[in-house]
Amino acid sequence: MKIVTRISELPHDVGTSVGLVPTMGGFHDGHLQLMKTARAERDLVVVSLFVNPTQFGPSEDFERYPRDRDKDAALAKKVGVDILFAPEVGEIYPRPGTTVHVPVVSTHWEGASRPGHFAGVATVVCKLFNIVRPEVAYFGLKDLQQCLVISRMVEDLNIPVRVSLQPTVREADGLALSSRNVYLTEEERQLGPLIFQQLTACKQLLHSSILTHDQIDEALKQSKVKLEDAGFRVDYFELIELATAHSTRSTSMPTALIAAAQLGKTRLIDNILL
């Protein structure tokens, strides 16, 4: 595996089927699963490792975000990655520059809680697509709204990249893998799986019979209350349609249940497709 820090050092082989896995490092089995899928499907696998400052708010955890390039490089090498592209901030942003803004799917939820977050995500992913020029880019569904934002950007801007969305990888007890899980205290770690339990329970309820709007409201509220009672500060627990990422009370279109909750100092998000 080659570690590359300069854009100019990346190969641009015409005719090679390139797979890109964009990451911010802190590799866990979720990242490694994306890399393994890319490895199985493509000729050349590029993993980008870049903690993107423009997607963090001023009061967020950009500085303390888990960084361990050597450990990440060893893990990537083990699953057969060809190139680890790990640029410095100045290589990606030599100065404040052009930004990409995705409407509709980026306005609510993470977009509302983290102003500017999705413009930062869309901009850096647009740049990485232009830099690496993959045939396919792999993203984890754990960050569902991010997946919707990137898919929408690719469609809107006619970007010649196929976006492959891969299932969330979970701990045995259901907690979605996340680089931020390392922030959890032992006690918080025990509570963590309750988010997915509530998502699963709520999904079962919604699938058990055709519910009225009021009944769906009540089901979402009950899940929220159970999380709050356990010690979470719930940001949202909602039913959304995938096309717009806006709330819905109809399950006739593709939908998902999404949740974000603060546990101590750590913000956890998760979702389940319906």
Place this chain on the structure above:
Amino acid sequence: MKIVTRISELPHDVGTSVGLVPTMGGFHDGHLQLMKTARAERDLVVVSLFVNPTQFGPSEDFERYPRDRDKDAALAKKVGVDILFAPEVGEIYPRPGTTVHVPVVSTHWEGASRPGHFAGVATVVCKLFNIVRPEVAYFGLKDLQQCLVISRMVEDLNIPVRVSLQPTVREADGLALSSRNVYLTEEERQLGPLIFQQLTACKQLLHSSILTHDQIDEALKQSKVKLEDAGFRVDYFELIELATAHSTRSTSMPTALIAAAQLGKTRLIDNILL
């Protein structure tokens, strides 16, 4: 020459050196010169003909903008264009979508006079680059600030396209060719060349000796007064540095004189590099 209206009908031949000339139609010798240059330099020449609604303000001339596809197609064919890509609005914008925002170079002058104009330009050019995937794209320096915005976008977003900026083509009397010149009355057409005369005179003055800031101010003001006295409503007549497109009073960096003025119902722009 093939006329294509659907994105899916465009070829994507690997290994062919594609040149793209993005246009809004109303072809004059400025457009044809860009096509001839592309023809001389590249294997496959694609001209896009798309009057882009998102770069027009609500009170601007989107509806009455000169449109004559058959005439344009005949002219393009004559200079050896391979593909005329002339999509309908719905093919490019199936719905309101993702936008691209270029900072610094787009804030003043045309950006200030025409809010949203450069976001519209950047977005459609980004899309056309992704749709056609040219090696080189050709633009006329007549729209200098547009050239700076596109160059900056390409650099900021790492777009793998080379931007080739070509000299402004002029009438014998100096009037810069523009699709909007057809709006001019006979009397206005006679007055038109005064913009370029003032740009040229001002350039000569700036080159004749090293002027103080106040003397440059005065030279710009004099040109503005001469245009106003002749019947123009001058929007701006300025010295800018090319790196930022902001005003400067130093000519030690690459600079240009830029002008925009209304003549009757027609807004004319022009510039001269120093």
